[in-house]
Amino acid sequence: xxxxxxxxNSMILQxxxxxxxxxxxxxxxEIDRRVNDPELDSPPMNITEIDVKIGLKxxxxxxxxxxxxxxxxxxxxxxxxxxxxxxxxxxxxFGCMACARTNELTxxxxxxxxxxxxxxxxxxxxxxVEDFVARxxxxxxxxx
Amino acid sequence: MITRMFVIAxxxxxxPQTVVNYIVSxxxxxxxxxxxxxxxxxxxxxxxxxxTLKVRDKFNGDIFxxxxxxxxxxxxxxxxxxxxxxxxxxxFLIQEYKMLPFISKVLKEKxxxxxxxxxxxxxxVDLLKKVIKEKV
Numbered sequence: 001x002x003x004x005x006x007x008x009n010s011m012i013l014q015x016x017x018x019x020x021x022x023x024x025x026x027x028x029x030e031i032d033r034r035v036n037d038p039e040l041d042s043p044p045m046n047i048t049e050i051d052v053k054i055g056l057k058x059x060x061x062x063x064x065x066x067x068x069x070x071x072x073x074x075x076x077x078x079x080x081x082x083x084x085x086x087x088x089x090x091x092x093x094f095g096c097m098a099c100a101r102t103n104e105l106t107x108x109x110x111x112x113x114x115x116x117x118x119x120x121x122x123x124x125x126x127x128x129v130e131d132f133v134a135r136x137x138x139x140x141x142x143x144x
Numbered sequence: 145m146i147t148r149m150f151v152i153a154x155x156x157x158x159x160p161q162t163v164v165n166y167i168v169s170x171x172x173x174x175x176x177x178x179x180x181x182x183x184x185x186x187x188x189x190x191x192x193x194x195x196t197l198k199v200r201d202k203f204n205g206d207i208f209x210x211x212x213x214x215x216x217x218x219x220x221x222x223x224x225x226x227x228x229x230x231x232x233x234x235x236f237l238i239q240e241y242k243m244l245p246f247i248s249k250v251l252k253e254k255x256x257x258x259x260x261x262x263x264x265x266x267x268x269v270d271l272l273k274k275v276i277k278e279k280v
Contacts, residue, residue: 009233011151011210011240012247018209019200019251031213032146035220044220091239127259129246134256 001143004081004110008074013085016133020140025077047072059105070102071109078109083116083143085136090122116143146189147212148196151182153248154241156206166202167195177216181241182207186216205251208244 001022005013008027017024034046041048047069055068058075086107110117118139123132152158160178167176167185172195174187185192196209214221221231250256 007236009236011149011208011237012243014210015208016247018196026211028211028213032211035213035218036145036215123243123246126246126249129243130250130255130257131259131261133247133250134258137256138258 001082002080003140003143004077004084004115006084006086006106006110007090008077008106010087013087013136016136017085017140020137022083022140022143025080027073027077030073030077058109063101063105067099067102067105070099071105074102074106075109078106078113081110081113081115083139084110084113084118085139086110086117086119087122088119145186145215146192147184147186147215148192149182149184149210149212150196150199151208151210151237151241151244153206153208153244155245155248158203158206163199163203163207167199170195170198175216181237184212184216205248208247 002025003017003022004025005017007013008025010026014024014026031045034051035044037046040046051072052065052068054075055063055065055070055072058071058078059068116139118135120132120135121128123129150163152160152163160183163183164176164178167174167183172187172191174185174191174195176186177184185195187195199207200209217224219225221233223229223231
């Protein structure tokens, strides 16, 4: 099954999803497609005005173009998702997930899709890590 | 052509060179670079995915992997051509790197134990009304 991970750039989530036999929908897939395109219109990420228009499918016109640009990356992944793992309260330095409005809209879109979703808090100690991995394992095994 | 990062957990005795040697022994056509946190592997999609499965089977919880969007040594990301400083995306790696020893331990020892988290109950409405009457 295709599992959307949030934050979508998380290595730990991506690795655990693969380890327990599913396909992670991670941000690298979308960025890879753009940055390795022979037509580089807008380096470094190659987010063009076309992407901002794609973002209109996921957010209203009043929403800032930055949010729409980000949603143009996350949106196609959410469309493909058959399940989702959401990690809340992650540190602010945890990857390039610093746009709060995009994060809110992303979680909203996942919840609107009504796919099986696991919500967790970012673990802070060893005991919580055990719980974190155990819940992810149980969720992914139940998906089969 | 895809690129994958392999990050070695801090508590492991595994070295990037050991992983490189193992991948070389598989005899596949790949571009490999060793880094301070592990290695990066670049090659055809199927070959890289196959190598990832084999590396995961061999080193189990000592090594973690993710797909990387930019190719190895890409000028838009590589520090060598950007005048130093942490490359974008490195901050997330630092955050996750701190958690890897714990996750590695859980995976190796298979200690999948859930904690029953107590839900914080909201304040009782009557109690709240009483406090407001007394204080305001």
